[in-house]
Amino acid sequence: MKPELLALLTAIAWGVGGFFEKKGLHLGNLSPQMGITIRTAVALIILAAVSFPEWKTIPQAGPKALLMMVIGGGVVAGSVGMLCYYMAIKGAPLTRVMPIAFTSPLFGALMGILFNGEPLTFKTVAGMLLTVAGIVVLTIG
Numbered sequence: 251m252k253p254e255l256l257a258l259l260t261a262i263a264w265g266v267g268g269f270f271e272k273k274g275l276h277l278g279n280l281s282p283q284m285g286i287t288i289r290t291a292v293a294l295i296i297l298a299a300v301s302f303p304e305w306k307t308i309p310q311a312g313p314k315a316l317l318m319m320v321i322g323g324g325v326v327a328g329s330v331g332m333l334c335y336y337m338a339i340k341g342a343p344l345t346r347v348m349p350i351a352f353t354s355p356l357f358g359a360l361m362g363i364l365f366n367g368e369p370l371t372f373k374t375v376a377g378m379l380l381t382v383a384g385i386v387v388l389t390i391g
Contacts, residue, residue: 261352268348272339282336289332349388356381 275285308316338347356378362368 264352265348268339268344271336272344275336275340282333282340285340286332286336290328346389349385353381353385 271285271289274280274288275282280288311319335347335351338351359368359374359378363370363374
């Protein structure tokens, strides 16, 4: 499957998932911490089953790669990011939270440009500026 289609499916899953997560938090009067715990527990079970054939690759990855996954995925994105996201959707409408929360591609692109030597092209700059402009339009009072 093409990466662009997978990225679109990611956006759809996260957008639809955010809708149900917000509903669940409010219907159950759950704290954001409890919401993210439920989400993570369910995801862990599903992902453990799906990834089982690949578990043998963990020792081959090496400590540096695993440390990056733990810090980047487990601590920064998986814990800090998700806790902030859940607190945001609990306290504000999705129409205000989602456009801001999903500026993450901008930060990812900047990290790639600054630290991974990815090219900064006119198209990249134009796309980033248009994304920011769209977010501003969607979120201003």
